[in-house]
Amino acid sequence: MLARFTLSLGLVLLSGSLATAQVVLPRTLELNAKEMEQNGFIVAQEALQLAQFQQFQDALVRAKLAVQLAPQAHEIWALLGGLYLTVNQPKDAVPALEQSLKLNDKNPGAYFNLGSAHFRLGQYGASVRAIEQGLALKPDATEEWFNLGNAYLKLGQKDRAIEQYRRSLRLDRRFWPAYTNIGLVLYEQGNIRQAAKNWEQAADIDPKASEPKLALATALLQLGNEARALQLAEEALRLDSRYGTVEFQRENLWGDRLVADTQVLLAKPPLRALMSQLQPEQSALPQP
Incomplete structure (x- = not known):
């Protein structure tokens, strides 16, 4: 199918000119939905590369654009949530990660990041639930058993916390x-x-x-x-x-x-x- 995509640009100024050399664009452009999604993944890859060079704010801008281009791509929503966590915006990370899991509930990494976001927000019960869902999919995640222990510790459940810490030690x-x-x-x-x-x-x-x-x-x-x-x-x-x-x-x-x-x-x-x-x-x- 074709997706209709409206650009509200009106006109574009060419470099080297402030008011002249204008190019009038049609008010409505038809773009293939598959092409938009592909462009979304390209932009997401750029975001990843920027993150590797610790240019996190620029990476975040591109990730936001990527989810607009490919709103059904759970991987890109997960990337956006992870970047929000990286720049210490857990409140923004939660809806992005929840959207990723809504599209694909089999991604343990998204659950783990969601657990981390809830932990930073002081929502320790929600953190436990998210991490446990991730561990159900990936039970060999040593650090996540540790993180689960930390969430239980913050809930005052010290014996359960020690149990999780020991689970991580059984793995490593x-x-x-x-x-x-x-x-x-x-x-x-x-x-x-x-x-x-x-x-x-x-x-x-x-x-x-x-x-x-x-x-x-x-x-x-x-x-x-x-x-x-x-x-x-x-x-x-x-x-x-x-x-x-x-x-x-x-x-x-x-x-x-x-x-x-x-x-x-x-x-x-x-x-x-x-x-x-x-x-x-x-x-x-x-x-x-």
């Missing part, structure tokens, strides 16, 4: 973020020694990971090993000083007990001096 024993977050849960439950063991495993797998090192340092301080705690904390802060701030700890799902105990650790004079050196602009250093 070296997936250190799962060890880290199991430790976060255990610490809040008062199981400091077991939390420390998990953080030690995470740090052994990736020695350049700041988070488990700082968490382990906090646990060691509570267990009476201050010298080792100070050494590990210094290493962690030099790797990523953001973990020295309460805000960043909270963003990474640290609980009240761990945050408070970490402030005690960071109030030690050597670490206060280090934080001042690493983050001289920071005004909210922990008080001794």
